[in-house]
Amino acid sequence: MPIRERGPVTSPASTSATLGDAEVRALRADFPILAEHVGGHPLVYLDSGATAQQPLAVLDAVDDFVRHRNAAVHRGAHTLAAEATEEFEDARATVAAFVGARPEEIVWTTNATEAINIVAYGVSNASVGRGGAEARRFAIGPGDEIVATELEHHANLIPWQELAARTGASLRIVHLEDDGTLREDELASVIGERTRIVAVAHVSNVLGTVTPVERIVALAHAVGALVVLDACQSVPHRPVDVAALGVDFAAFSGHKMLGPTGVGVLWGRRELLDALPPVLTGGSMITTVSLESAEYLPAPQRFEAGTQKVAQAIGLAAAVRYLEAIGMERVREHEERLARRLLEGVSALPGMTVLGPPAGVDRGGLVSLVVDGVHAHDVGQYLDEAGIAVRVGHHCAQPLHRRFGVTATVRASTYLYTTEEEVDAFLDRLASVRSFFRVAR
Amino acid sequence: MTGGLDQLYGDLIVDHAERRVGAGLLEDPDVRSHQVNPTCGDEIWLDLAVDPERPDAVHIAWEGHGCLISQGSASMLAELLDGAPRAELPARIAAVREMLHSRGTIAGDEDVLGDAVALAGVSRYVARVKCAMLAWVALEDAVARLP
Numbered sequence: 043m044p045i046r047e048r049g050p051v052t053s054p055a056s057t058s059a060t061l062g063d064a065e066v067r068a069l070r071a072d073f074p075i076l077a078e079h080v081g082g083h084p085l086v087y088l089d090s091g092a093t094a095q096q097p098l099a100v101l102d103a104v105d106d107f108v109r110h111r112n113a114a115v116h117r118g119a120h121t122l123a124a125e126a127t128e129e130f131e132d133a134r135a136t137v138a139a140f141v142g143a144r145p146e147e148i149v150w151t152t153n154a155t156e157a158i159n160i161v162a163y164g165v166s167n168a169s170v171g172r173g174g175a176e177a178r179r180f181a182i183g184p185g186d187e188i189v190a191t192e193l194e195h196h197a198n199l200i201p202w203q204e205l206a207a208r209t210g211a212s213l214r215i216v217h218l219e220d221d222g223t224l225r226e227d228e229l230a231s232v233i234g235e236r237t238r239i240v241a242v243a244h245v246s247n248v249l250g251t252v253t254p255v256e257r258i259v260a261l262a263h264a265v266g267a268l269v270v271l272d273a274c275q276s277v278p279h280r281p282v283d284v285a286a287l288g289v290d291f292a293a294f295s296g297h298k299m300l301g302p303t304g305v306g307v308l309w310g311r312r313e314l315l316d317a318l319p320p321v322l323t324g325g326s327m328i329t330t331v332s333l334e335s336a337e338y339l340p341a342p343q344r345f346e347a348g349t350q351k352v353a354q355a356i357g358l359a360a361a362v363r364y365l366e367a368i369g370m371e372r373v374r375e376h377e378e379r380l381a382r383r384l385l386e387g388v389s390a391l392p393g394m395t396v397l398g399p400p401a402g403v404d405r406g407g408l409v410s411l412v413v414d415g416v417h418a419h420d421v422g423q424y425l426d427e428a429g430i431a432v433r434v435g436h437h438c439a440q441p442l443h444r445r446f447g448v449t450a451t452v453r454a455s456t457y458l459y460t461t462e463e464e465v466d467a468f469l470d471r472l473a474s475v476r477s478f479f480r481v482a483r
Numbered sequence: 484m485t486g487g488l489d490q491l492y493g494d495l496i497v498d499h500a501e502r503r504v505g506a507g508l509l510e511d512p513d514v515r516s517h518q519v520n521p522t523c524g525d526e527i528w529l530d531l532a533v534d535p536e537r538p539d540a541v542h543i544a545w546e547g548h549g550c551l552i553s554q555g556s557a558s559m560l561a562e563l564l565d566g567a568p569r570a571e572l573p574a575r576i577a578a579v580r581e582m583l584h585s586r587g588t589i590a591g592d593e594d595v596l597g598d599a600v601a602l603a604g605v606s607r608y609v610a611r612v613k614c615a616m617l618a619w620v621a622l623e624d625a626v627a628r629l630p
Binding site: 081424427434449478479 | 548552
């Protein structure tokens, strides 16, 4: 039975160069949740940096798959199993093309955290001799160094702390300038002959800083080190070509790019993924198994043990098609415009401090700030009362917050469906937060 | 203050967050508990010292940083319970917890909880219950470890 045709993904026509107000308002109709009200107020969703909302194209793709083709993949020979497998692999190809990768270089994970841990534990396994001769290139031990930065999300820091602790390697840190950029001098001095792995975020989830990935790759590769890129805040918001960037591994999450929760991606250069020892072992990742030992499939299957998140992967591919139809450069420009409006608006308010690079430099479409005299949780509560959803807390980046002498910040993050009116609603409400809490009258 | 936030940020809570009754750690506590709210990084250190004159009573002091709810709650705790009989502490902690987990259905008894009855409104805001409980969890931990 042939694979049945699936309907095209609907999305607004991307005719104009920039993503204009009218187009943004029109595409908001694709996101049912954006019409919700919170406490009697229209929802103003400024927390896409934590999790993005899903368009009908994604909801429908998941629904359609589960209703009509749901089956386990890469096992079974019945029609549904074949259709599910084909759609699952089509999804892989769609996501691969979106980031400049080959399909076999895309490993489905639960989230970006798992993706980074697969690399860390794969290296760990290689370090105790697993994976044979081809995995020896990954082995690290005492005297070797892993480099991370002060702006990392905990997901790109703690796995390396743990890897260092297990192997006896040292973890070294590149610190931040006051403007939230990486210290150039430290990049050059910390990445050195002993460096084996450099772990860095592409875009900071707190500061919006865009890190100098190409320079980091050059420094790392000059000493034979691998670069692991946390692309969670870049792939959803700007064009990213992992191969062109030159990194060795990259991780990103489906739910931050209009897709479902429960699916993320590990990308790795093919020769690396084929040599890296698997972490989760079990069904569907083997060639031959005896009672004593097993041979493993090449990537990506060697990292995909057990029943897979099929519907989620298909939903993520639908999200990618939606983003492609709009155009990632237009998404980036739109968010850049909103970030400027946010930055200028917050800067005009007394008693507010913005962390991270100023407007005018290349940065992510989010703003984290501190309100003098009012704790971030209290600010968030005051905003929520008006239907405005922001993230408050340390955003899984405690060392970064400590660097700036704060425990928690308020983060407003934008996406392609965010409007200028929403930014203004946030700024208006923020303007009265200090008087509400009596630190300014 | 206006709207539903009145319930959350009552005058008593804001007042306590400013006054910080009992803030400033003891020089030689018998027990110190350190508690962190992992979602926001807020921290509290809470000291207990048995009163040498009245061995059944404890002195309470604390230090910390956090939102109005966590700071106001710690101040209320100290005002209510500094010098209180040790034997009474578990019941007071239980009463606060019951009220805070009640989703607005238990008002709290002022004779038992003092100013902390003002925290009743917090119980409607599930995400903030941890903030209000932080000091009380520290007290519970410290009492459990008191020699």
